[in-house]
Amino acid sequence: MGDSSASGTQSNTAAFPYPDSALALNALAAEHRDLRIESLLESVAARVEQFSCTAAGWHLDYSRQLLSGAAREALLALARESGLESAREGLFDGRPLNHTEGRAVLHTLLRATSADPALQDEIAAVGECRQRMADWVERIHSGTHRGYTNQPISDVVNLGIGGSDLGPRMVVEALRPYHHDAVRVHFCANVDPDDLSATLQGLNPATTLFIICSKTLKTEETLHNAKSARNWLLAAGAGEDAIAQHFLAVSTNLDVAREFGIPEQNILPMWDWVGGRYSLWSAVGWSIAFALGTGQFEELLAGAEKMDEHFRSAPLEQNLPVCLSLLEIWYVNFFSAQCHAVIPYHQDLARLPSFLQQLSMESNGKRVNHQGQTLSYATAPVLWGDAGSNGQHSFHQLFHQGSVLCPIDFILVSGDQSRTDTEGKQRLLANGLSQARALLTGRDLEASRQSLLQRGLDKDRAAALAPHLVIPGNRPSSSLSCEQLTPETLGALLALYEHKTFCSGHIWQINSFDQWGVELGKALGAEIYAAMLGEAEGNFDASTAAILEKIHHG
Numbered sequence: 001m002g003d004s005s006a007s008g009t010q011s012n013t014a015a016f017p018y019p020d021s022a023l024a025l026n027a028l029a030a031e032h033r034d035l036r037i038e039s040l041l042e043s044v045a046a047r048v049e050q051f052s053c054t055a056a057g058w059h060l061d062y063s064r065q066l067l068s069g070a071a072r073e074a075l076l077a078l079a080r081e082s083g084l085e086s087a088r089e090g091l092f093d094g095r096p097l098n099h100t101e102g103r104a105v106l107h108t109l110l111r112a113t114s115a116d117p118a119l120q121d122e123i124a125a126v127g128e129c130r131q132r133m134a135d136w137v138e139r140i141h142s143g144t145h146r147g148y149t150n151q152p153i154s155d156v157v158n159l160g161i162g163g164s165d166l167g168p169r170m171v172v173e174a175l176r177p178y179h180h181d182a183v184r185v186h187f188c189a190n191v192d193p194d195d196l197s198a199t200l201q202g203l204n205p206a207t208t209l210f211i212i213c214s215k216t217l218k219t220e221e222t223l224h225n226a227k228s229a230r231n232w233l234l235a236a237g238a239g240e241d242a243i244a245q246h247f248l249a250v251s252t253n254l255d256v257a258r259e260f261g262i263p264e265q266n267i268l269p270m271w272d273w274v275g276g277r278y279s280l281w282s283a284v285g286w287s288i289a290f291a292l293g294t295g296q297f298e299e300l301l302a303g304a305e306k307m308d309e310h311f312r313s314a315p316l317e318q319n320l321p322v323c324l325s326l327l328e329i330w331y332v333n334f335f336s337a338q339c340h341a342v343i344p345y346h347q348d349l350a351r352l353p354s355f356l357q358q359l360s361m362e363s364n365g366k367r368v369n370h371q372g373q374t375l376s377y378a379t380a381p382v383l384w385g386d387a388g389s390n391g392q393h394s395f396h397q398l399f400h401q402g403s404v405l406c407p408i409d410f411i412l413v414s415g416d417q418s419r420t421d422t423e424g425k426q427r428l429l430a431n432g433l434s435q436a437r438a439l440l441t442g443r444d445l446e447a448s449r450q451s452l453l454q455r456g457l458d459k460d461r462a463a464a465l466a467p468h469l470v471i472p473g474n475r476p477s478s479s480l481s482c483e484q485l486t487p488e489t490l491g492a493l494l495a496l497y498e499h500k501t502f503c504s505g506h507i508w509q510i511n512s513f514d515q516w517g518v519e520l521g522k523a524l525g526a527e528i529y530a531a532m533l534g535e536a537e538g539n540f541d542a543s544t545a546a547i548l549e550k551i552h553h554g
Contacts (some may be wrong), residue, residue, distance in 0.1 A: 013156040016333065017369075019508050020479045021078035028071045028333035035475055037440055044069070050390040053318045054490035055310035056303060060320050064440050065327060065407075066335075076316050083509045085316070091150055091502060092312060094119055098275070098513035099370065105513050106271075107278035107498070108308050111301035111421040111491070122273070129268055129283055130495040134294040136248070136286070141182040143338065143457060148242035149206040155524060157186045158287040159229065160213030160251035161221045163276025164250070165245060166358050167494075170351040171300065172291045174224055174490055177348075183209075185291040191221035195488040196228055205236035205246075211434065212249045213272045213284050217256040220525070226260070250283045275513050277358045278498060296487045305489025311499045321499030327478065328406065328504050332378050337405045340381045344411040345388040346485055353385035353409070363512040364505045389431040400471045410436050411493075432479075442473020 016022035041047055041063060051063035051072075051150055090097050090105070093116050097105040106122060109115055115123055141146040143152035157488075158168055172179075188199040200208075210229050214222040217525040226247075233246055243261030250268050251257055257267050268283035268342075280288065281301060291298040307320075316322045330339035340360075342353050364380035385391065388410070398404060412432050415425075443451075448469035452462035480496075482489045505512030531538035540548065 009352075016076055017507075018081045021081050024074045025071070025078065025330070025334050027073055028068070029330075032068065032071065032115070035066065035068070037476065038068075040068060053314075053320055053323060055320050056306035056496075057482050057486075058320065058480050058490040058492055060323060060478060061481070062323060062327060064082075064436060065330075065476045065478060065499075066372055066474070067327070067330065067476075071330065072317075072326075075330055076322065078329070078507065079316055079322060079326060079503070084322070084503060084506055087506045088312060088499075088502070090115065091499075092308075094122075094273075094380050098511060100511055100514045100516070101272075103513070104273040104362075105275070105278075106273040106279060106525075107275065108305075108495075110274065111304045111495075113291035113305060113307065118439070119549070122271075125269070125271070126282075132254050132268060133283060133289055133297075134207070134297075135287055137289045137294050140384075141180060142289060143182075146459065147206045147208070148238045148245050151184060153209045155186060156209045156211065156287060156290045157188060157203070158211045159188055159222050159225045160212060160250075160284070161189040163279050163282050164213035164309060166351075167277070167280030168285055168287045169493075170349075170355040171285070171288050171360055171490065173351055174348045174485065175292060175296070175487055178296050178348065178487060179291050180291065180293045180296075183290055187287070188225055189221065191281050192222050192473075194229065196225050200229070200232060203289065206235045206261045207239065208233075208246065210247050211286050212247065212251065212257075212262075214250075215251040215252055215276075215287075216301050217251050217260070218520070228261070247391050250286060255500060275515075277362055292487065297486035300491040303486075303493075304495035305454065305491075306488070307492040307495035307499070320496055322503055324409075324478070324496070325501040325503035325507070326357065328381070329507055329552070331405065331407050331476070335405055338376070338378070338408045339342075339380055339404065340383050341399070341406050341408045342383065342385040342387070342389050342411065343391055343432075343435075345428055346411065346413045347387050348485060349411065349413075351382065351470035352389035355494075356385075357383050360496060360501055361513050362518070364508065364510060365503045365513075366505075366508075366510040367518065368508040375508070376530060377512075379510060380473040380504070388435070389428060392431065392435060396435060399435075399475060400442075406475075408439070408477040408478055410437075410479045412479055414481060414482075415484040436477050436479060438471065438473075439475035439477055440473055442471040442475075443469065445470050462501075484513045 019519070044050065046062045048061060051065070052059065052061045077123050091108055092182065092405065094104045094106060102246055106119070109119060109122055110126055136554060140153050146152055158165065165187055172185050186199050188196045199514050204299045210226070212222060212226045218222060230243065233242065239244070240261060244266060247260070247262045249257045249262050250270055252270055254264055254267060258264070269287065270279070274282050281304060283296065288300065311319060328340065342356055344352050346351070360383045361380050362462050366379055368374055399406060410432050412429060415430065445466055448467040451466055453459070457465065502512055527536065527538055528544070528548070530536040532551060
């Protein structure tokens with residue numbers, strides 16, 4: 001394969017949970033290091049059709065992957081050997097897949113129109129919650145609910161962090177053409193006071209409604225911002241009794257909410273069977289419903305349900321989430337890929353990579369299997385990206401000429417909701433297609449030399465510079481495309497990546513639904529904060545102690 005970044009050394013798969021499949025895939029990976037993707041495309045007339053699948057408004061073309069038919073069959077055999085077809089039912093029937101916390105994983109129930117009869121209590125709870133959400137949206141949009149000066153609400157601010165911020169914020173920004181004109185929706189997550197200050201700038205306390213999203217109402221960042229928002233309201237002249245007019249909460253801690261001044265009728269629940277990074281479909285998506293209206297929020301849910309149905313019923317070889325997952329396994333475990341890029345060629349999807357970072361890396365950034373045994377093989381790659389074409393002028397250089405293998409998902413939207421600049425949309429799509437083609441074909445030494453000669457350089461200078469222009473090509477990528485970015489297609493896209501994450505975690509034999517790694521930092525943060533206030537001595541490493549000393553004494 002020459003200078004292709006896909007020629008890295010293979011991961012240690014000696015202890016991979018499926019040794020027979022690992023042996024076959026290792027052998028195939030070794031063979032693929034001498035292949036060119038262009039040759040694979042040329043050798044099979046129907047390759048594009050064979051290496052494509054469609055569901056819920058999205059079309060996946062993975063024909064530009066370094067993947068032969070034999071390798072794909074071996075990956076499908078791995079999926080079957082892992083029991084993936086049986087395991088995916090656990091997402092829909094209430095099994096305690098989150099075994100370290102003894103919890104079911106039922107985020108799919110939040111968008112289901114039908115479900116297992118054994119889950120009737122959960123179905124009823126979801127229906128009641130959604131109706132209460134809709135009632136509040138109607139009251140705010142119609143102006144029925146008013147602030148402490150009897151003015152209608154004009155702005156809604158979501159206070160949350162992690163899963164209570166990333167998903168809702170991304171969806172609200174992605175669906176800007178569908179916003180309801182009654183209110184504007186804003187987000188604040190960072191405990192840095194500059195975040196809240198910037199969010200509140202220009203807002204009127206008398207017409208601003210806050211949603212506090214925190215299961216326990218003890219999340220440090222969210223609680224601090226909520227108290228600051230409360231003080232902002234009171235400082236504007238509102239009385240304590242006005243808190244109920246300006247604050248909603250999504251939480252299970254009714255006592256703390258009541259102490260804050262939020263009555264029970266202003267509180268919607270969180271459930272243990274919905275993880276934070278899977279919660280935008282729940283009451284955590286209240287801000288989405290305020291931004292879009294209840295009807296469009298339900299369209300978002302409907303799109304996700306369509307992808308759920310596809311994932312649950314489609315054969316593995318035509319299953320979009322399964323295909324994306326197996327590509328991830330192929331590169332991470334058999335080509336030592338340590339990163340993966342998602343590049344949406346649509347500005348409204350600029351926050352999608354940030355959302356997917358939490359979904360992928362918090363879910364599958366694990367080092368032990370279900371039995372608590374340390375893994376000797378790699379799991380989740382680092383996921384990153386940005387909106388095209390911005391990335392072309394920053395990190396795409398690494399894709400084209402760097403030494404890092406980084407498979408890419410290009411997300412393309414062929415239509416334009418606004419239709420205000422058809423030429424701009426066409427240029428954007430042309431950029432996305434050209435990047436994928438350049439990654440595939442590259443440019444060899446002779447073509448580089450000829451290019452320099454055509455620019456007027458003499459032969460010696462052209463020969464000297466030509467190696468710097470060489471682009472190896474043979475870099476793998478997939479294209480995910482739809483005609484329009486709508487609430488329904490966005491819902492399907494997010495569900496697609498949720499299920500892809502689940503499939504990879506299952507094959508790696510890890511728990512994709514806990515996140516114990518974030519707990520230690522929280523606990524240590526409390527200790528350090530106490531030491532900063534002089535309330536505790538603390539037993540810190542030399543570096544931390546030195547920084548604290550500098551903070552105290554300058």
